[in-house]
Amino acid sequence: MILAARNRIRLSSCHGTLAAAIAVLAFALEPGAIRAQDCLTCHGDATMTDSNGHSIAVDGQRFASSIHGSLQCSNCHADIKGYPHPDKIAPVQCETCHADQAAQLKTSVHADSKDHPCTSCHGNAHEIFPKTDARSAVYPLNVPKTCGQCHGNNGMAGKHGLPSVYPNYIDSIHGFALSKEGLLVAANCQSCHGSHGILSHTNPQSPTYKSNIPKTCGNCHAKIEADYEQGVHGHAVAQGNLNAPVCSDCHTAHAILQPTESEFRMQSTPICGNCHKDKFSTYRDTFHSQLGSLGGYVETARCWDCHRAHDVRPASDPASPINQANLVTTCGRCHAGANLSFVQYQPHANARDRKLSPGLYFVRLFMNLLLACVLTFFMIHTILWLIRSRYSQVKNKAANGGKNA
Amino acid sequence: MPDTELAQSLTGTAAAATASPRYFVRFTRQQRYMHAVLFTTFLGLAATGLVMRFSESFWARKFAAGVGGFGAILFFHKLCAIVLTIAFLIHVKEVFQRGLLRREKGIFWGSTSMVANWKDVKDLFGHMRWFLGLGPKPQFERYAYWEKFDYWAVFWGMIVIGFSGYAMWFAPFFAHFLPGWALNAVLVIHSEEGLLAILFIFSIHFVNTHLRPDSFPMDMVIFTGVESEEEFSHKRPLEYKRMVAEGKAESRLGIAPPLWLVNFSKVVGALAIAIGLMLLVLTLTAYFS
Numbered sequence: 001m002i003l004a005a006r007n008r009i010r011l012s013s014c015h016g017t018l019a020a021a022i023a024v025l026a027f028a029l030e031p032g033a034i035r036a037q038d039c040l041t042c043h044g045d046a047t048m049t050d051s052n053g054h055s056i057a058v059d060g061q062r063f064a065s066s067i068h069g070s071l072q073c074s075n076c077h078a079d080i081k082g083y084p085h086p087d088k089i090a091p092v093q094c095e096t097c098h099a100d101q102a103a104q105l106k107t108s109v110h111a112d113s114k115d116h117p118c119t120s121c122h123g124n125a126h127e128i129f130p131k132t133d134a135r136s137a138v139y140p141l142n143v144p145k146t147c148g149q150c151h152g153n154n155g156m157a158g159k160h161g162l163p164s165v166y167p168n169y170i171d172s173i174h175g176f177a178l179s180k181e182g183l184l185v186a187a188n189c190q191s192c193h194g195s196h197g198i199l200s201h202t203n204p205q206s207p208t209y210k211s212n213i214p215k216t217c218g219n220c221h222a223k224i225e226a227d228y229e230q231g232v233h234g235h236a237v238a239q240g241n242l243n244a245p246v247c248s249d250c251h252t253a254h255a256i257l258q259p260t261e262s263e264f265r266m267q268s269t270p271i272c273g274n275c276h277k278d279k280f281s282t283y284r285d286t287f288h289s290q291l292g293s294l295g296g297y298v299e300t301a302r303c304w305d306c307h308r309a310h311d312v313r314p315a316s317d318p319a320s321p322i323n324q325a326n327l328v329t330t331c332g333r334c335h336a337g338a339n340l341s342f343v344q345y346q347p348h349a350n351a352r353d354r355k356l357s358p359g360l361y362f363v364r365l366f367m368n369l370l371l372a373c374v375l376t377f378f379m380i381h382t383i384l385w386l387i388r389s390r391y392s393q394v395k396n397k398a399a400n401g402g403k404n405a
Numbered sequence: 406m407p408d409t410e411l412a413q414s415l416t417g418t419a420a421a422a423t424a425s426p427r428y429f430v431r432f433t434r435q436q437r438y439m440h441a442v443l444f445t446t447f448l449g450l451a452a453t454g455l456v457m458r459f460s461e462s463f464w465a466r467k468f469a470a471g472v473g474g475f476g477a478i479l480f481f482h483k484l485c486a487i488v489l490t491i492a493f494l495i496h497v498k499e500v501f502q503r504g505l506l507r508r509e510k511g512i513f514w515g516s517t518s519m520v521a522n523w524k525d526v527k528d529l530f531g532h533m534r535w536f537l538g539l540g541p542k543p544q545f546e547r548y549a550y551w552e553k554f555d556y557w558a559v560f561w562g563m564i565v566i567g568f569s570g571y572a573m574w575f576a577p578f579f580a581h582f583l584p585g586w587a588l589n590a591v592l593v594i595h596s597e598e599g600l601l602a603i604l605f606i607f608s609i610h611f612v613n614t615h616l617r618p619d620s621f622p623m624d625m626v627i628f629t630g631v632e633s634e635e636e637f638s639h640k641r642p643l644e645y646k647r648m649v650a651e652g653k654a655e656s657r658l659g660i661a662p663p664l665w666l667v668n669f670s671k672v673v674g675a676l677a678i679a680i681g682l683m684l685l686v687l688t689l690t691a692y693f694s
Binding site for chain 1: 475479532536537578585586588590592593601605608609618619
């Protein structure tokens with residue numbers, strides 16, 4: 001073996017440097033294992049590139065401090081048996097050691113990744129740190145940026161028509177908690193999507209599959225999940241009705257806002273209206289909605305102020321805030337002095353429905369007729385008057401120079 | 406004697422107009438102030454009310470954001486409402502004081518009253534015939550039928566809009582004696598009647614009173630309180646003739662409005678009309694979009 005190596009060195013006279021000689025000496029001294037130190041003799045040169053111009057330099061110090069620092073180069077670059085080695089070497093098979101992760105990856109949406117699937121997320125193969133290390137590309141605070149390389153405006157999102165989720169996420173309440181406050185517990189991409197075995201949201205096994213979402217969010221928001229499961233939406237989803245909303249239908253998946261702030265209060269009422277079209281339409285006729293649509297911080301009642309957000313129950317349920325017995329309390333939260341008569345107000349009255357709200361129907365009819373009659377009559381009256389008096393004015397001007405009509 | 410004076414006045418109108426025109430008082434200072442309070446608060450109520458009525462239009466949100474959100478809008482709306490309510494109560498008190506306590510003539514009936522009479526009906530049809538060239542122009546009294554309509558429209562409007570507005574403001578209190586559905590109805594009444602008032606004032610009243618050829622670009626009498634003899638005798642010939650016949654011309658003589666008042670009135674009036682027309686355009690765009 002030593003002889004063979006020596007022969008090869010002799011043949012490749014261009015490598016005949018002192019460094020190479022030392023490397024060969026090292027190979028000779030410890031056959032069978034190629035030490036990092038030996039490879040770094042060449043690859044430690046930060047400017048070293050392959051024939052395509054790609055860097056093949058390795059920062060020895062960072063490698064030594066990385067999670068793989070105790071390994072030797074040949075542990076991963078298994079096809080390199082000695083020096084010199086072929087120009088083209090086989091791709092490193094991470095699965096040799098990380099079999100579980102590799103198996104998960106093969107079933108995931110990233111299975112057909114053309115780039116090396118591991119390094120795409122974990123970064124430079126020679127500088128991989130544990131995920132608890134702030135230098136790691138998969139450290140919680142770094143995860144959004146790492147995923148955002150592809151799932152941002154300029155990455156895969158644009159190329160493959162995927163929604164660009166990074167900007168939405170980073171401006172969301174989770175993104176803020178992570179990037180501004182540095183909260184390690186704030187949800188990052190992998191908190192909801194998983195890491196190696198990321199599945200499409202259309203896959204029933206995926207944590208982002210519709211019926212799994214409450215559980216996924218409930219990993220952190222346990223109380224809200226419990227409330228949700230008590231409500232009509234939670235019941236419907238549990239019974240397999242996927243038309244019922246889960247967390248992300250109201251809060252969105254990535255652009256989640258602080259629900260007590262006006263921006264969310266402004267956008268979420270129409271979200272309920274997507275399904276509850278008639279209720280939304282009648283709500284929009286009310287003063288609650290008219291004032292509420294003005295923006296800014298608006299306290300007027302939105303859907304969930306009366307119906308509750310997660311534990312939504314039908315009016316027939318005694319535990320519902322809109323149960324007849326609870327209305328005085330519910331309305332009284334905003335309207336001090338609300339009494340039994342006051343709560344007869346219909347927050348979803350339909351002035352166009354004669355059977356449902358006859359009083360309101362005829363009031364509206366009368367007001368509309370009044371409006372139409374008065375305006376029509378005076379419109380005609382005024383137009384005729386205008387024409388006639390202008391005609392007289394011009395005629396009189398011609399006759400006596402007066403300006404009177 | 407009154408006859409000769411009448412004849413003199415009628416023949417001398419043109420001459421007087423060219424020399425130094427005489428001015429007659431039509432509105433007292435209090436009436437003018439009342440109109441000023443009325444149109445200022447009405448513009449305020451309309452601007453803030455429309456923003457709430459058409460809160461989903463692009464300009465409503467911009468306006469609301471500009472003045473400090475819906476809280477500010479509601480505050481101004483209520484403030485204007487209180488001021489207008491006080492003005493309305495003062496007016497009602499005035500009418501009853503003059504008509505019932507002082508037994509002043511012509512408040513509740515007669516040619517100078519605001520109450521409609523048979524002549525108004527005849528004038529309406531006569532006026533319409535004149536529009537179509539089918540008859541002579543009617544001779545109007547102190548208040549013509551459309552002016553009486555304006556007055557009663559505002560009177561009725563203030564009661565209806567005021568009541569429905571206060572019912573919403575103090576809903577839990579009004580709920581003691583209103584049925585449940587009435588709390589829903591008051592919003593419909595308030596917004597429809599308000600819309601009617603806005604559309605009527607900013608289109609019909611503006612044109613009938615200010616923009617029609619006889620008064621164009623605006624009738625200054627509500628601002629200055631006086632109008633020239635020529636305008637008076639042309640617009641309200643019956644009242645003019647009656648005044649001359651009763652020999653009351655001297656007592657109704659006013660002074661020519663000072664230039665500052667004329668200019669001030671022009672600016673204020675033009676501003677009010679401009680704001681009104683702008684609100685009218687916004688209302689129509691919101692209504693039909």
